[in-house]
Amino acid sequence: MARRKNDPSFPASNTMLVLALLEGGDKYGYQIIRELECRSDRTFSMKEGTLYPILHGLEARGEVRSYEQASDAGRRRRYYQLTRQGVKTLARCRQEWAAFCKQFGKVVGGEACVLG
Amino acid sequence: MARRKNDPSFPASNTMLVLALLEGGDKYGYQIIRELECRSDRTFSMKEGTLYPILHGLEARGEVRSYEQASDAGRRRRYYQLTRQGVKTLARCRQEWAAFCKQFGKVVGGEACVLG
DNA sequence: TAAGAATACATCGAACTTCGAGGTATCGGG
DNA sequence: CCCGATACCTCGAAGTTCGATGTATTCTTA
Numbered sequence: 035m036a037r038r039k040n041d042p043s044f045p046a047s048n049t050m051l052v053l054a055l056l057e058g059g060d061k062y063g064y065q066i067i068r069e070l071e072c073r074s075d076r077t078f079s080m081k082e083g084t085l086y087p088i089l090h091g092l093e094a095r096g097e098v099r100s101y102e103q104a105s106d107a108g109r110r111r112r113y114y115q116l117t118r119q120g121v122k123t124l125a126r127c128r129q130e131w132a133a134f135c136k137q138f139g140k141v142v143g144g145e146a147c148v149l150g
Numbered sequence: 151m152a153r154r155k156n157d158p159s160f161p162a163s164n165t166m167l168v169l170a171l172l173e174g175g176d177k178y179g180y181q182i183i184r185e186l187e188c189r190s191d192r193t194f195s196m197k198e199g200t201l202y203p204i205l206h207g208l209e210a211r212g213e214v215r216s217y218e219q220a221s222d223a224g225r226r227r228r229y230y231q232l233t234r235q236g237v238k239t240l241a242r243c244r245q246e247w248a249a250f251c252k253q254f255g256k257v258v259g260g261e262a263c264v265l266g
Numbered sequence: 267t268a269a270g271a272a273t274a275c276a277t278c279g280a281a282c283t284t285c286g287a288g289g290t291a292t293c294g295g296g
Numbered sequence: 297c298c299c300g301a302t303a304c305c306t307c308g309a310a311g312t313t314c315g316a317t318g319t320a321t322t323c324t325t326a
Contacts, residue, residue: 046283047254054258064303074253084284086305107293109302128258135251137190138163142170142244162312180274200313202276223322225273 048080049088050131053116053124056098062111063089089114097123164196165204166247169232169240172214178227179205205230213239 055066055073063085070078092098097120100112116124171182171189179201186194208214213236216228232240 048284051254051257062303063305070257073257075256077249077253078257081285082303082305083286083288083307087283090305105302107302109292111303131254131258133193137193138167138247140191141167141186141189141194142247164313178274179276180272197314198274198276199278199315199317203312206276221273223273225321227274 048084049092050124050127051078051080052085052088052092053097053120053127056114056116056120057124060113060115062113064111066114092120096120164200165208166240166243167194167196168201168204168208169213169236169243172230172232172236173240176229176231178229180227182230208236212236 051070052066055061055069061069063082067080067082067085070080089098089100093100093114096117098114099117100114102110102112105111167186168182171177171185177185179198182205183196183198183201186196205214205216209216209230212233214230215233216230218226218228221227
C-alpha cells in the first residue's frame, strides 16, 4: 500500500476499499464502482481513472489476480480475485486504519497533552 | 481544504491536524510538530517539509494569521493563530471526517448490500 | 571551550494518488 | 437508429508528502 512510515495521512484508502470489496467475492471493475456507491450510501464515487490503475497495480504486486469471463449478455468482463497476499494486506490495512483513526481522533478531538 | 467532491480518500489530514492543534492556542511551527508527536503517542511525526508549506498555505487562504515573537532565550519564532475563518473550516473538517469515517468503516467493515 | 545536539525557520525535487477528460466497443430500449 | 448504460482503458494535470538540504542560533556536555 506504499504507506510511508510515520505518515500522518491515510493515503491509498481507495486501494483498501477495493481490497475490502473483493473480500466479498470476485468482482469486475464496473461492479466495484457500483457496489462502493451502494455500500457507502452514495458517499463514495470512485472514478474509473482511479480504479483501473489501482486494479492493475494490485495485480502487478500480486494482491489480486484476474480472469476474463463474459456476462450472460455476452459483455466482456475482467474479474478480480483476492490472492492470499491480498488477504494479508487487507488485514494489515485494517489494523493500520484502526490505529490511524484512534490517534487522529485523539488529536482532533482535543485531549490535553503536557509537553516535557 | 481542497477536498474534491465525492473523493473516497481523506487527503490533507495534515492540514486538519494543524488546525486542530492551533485551536488549543497560538503555536509556532516547531512546537506544532512536537505537540503532534506527543498528542498522538509518537504515532504521527509530521515533517518540516510538510508543515511549513501547509502553514503558508493556510495563511494565504486566511485560515490562520501569524506574528513573530522571540522566546525568552531570544530564539526567533513565528506564531500562528486561527482566524474566524480557520475555526469554521476546522468545524467543517470535523464533520467531513466523521462522515468519511462512518462510510469508510461501513465498507471495510463488510456490511452486506444488495445491488438493484 | 569546542563539538554536537536541539531549536527554528525555509525551499526544492521526487514520488504517489486522484481526478477529469478522452477513447473504444457492445448491448438494450424507445 | 440513436442514446444511455455497461465495460474497459490511458493520459495529463493537480494536490500532498517526504527526504534532503540549507541557514542560524542556543544549549549541553565532555
